[in-house]
Amino acid sequence: MKKIETYQCELCGTEYKDKKQAQACERGHKKNLRVAGKEYSENDKYGFPEFVTVASEEPSLSAVYQYSRLTDESFYGGNHE
Structure with a gap:
């Protein structure tokens, strides 16, 4: 068995393998x-x-x-x- 960890943008729900990509996605959305x-x-x-x-x-x-x-x-x- 293999554990897979992902990070999800809380605004659009897109999942990323890299935490920094998810954070960049969140910063890119208008709030x-x-x-x-x-x-x-x-x-x-x-x-x-x-x-x-x-x-x-x-x-x-x-x-x-x-x-x-x-x-x-x-x-x-x-x-x-």
């Missing part, structure tokens, strides 16, 4: 993120915003994510309409 804005579509029947803006501690760094509803209802455990 203290906040939702800075939301845009809703008038046609959305599920209540989620179509666009979400996420801002970091640095005012010049933000990201915009577009909501896309999954069509595979089995992912949700059934049809919830």
Whole structure:
């Protein structure tokens, strides 16, 4: 039997054999993120915003994510309409 030790980034879950690589991964992620804005579509029947803006501690760094509803209802455990 062989013991295998790995290190895992606590933010994304990626596993590494080397501790320094896992620490570098953790340092590379943006932290203290906040939702800075939301845009809703008038046609959305599920209540989620179509666009979400996420801002970091640095005012010049933000990201915009577009909501896309999954069509595979089995992912949700059934049809919830």
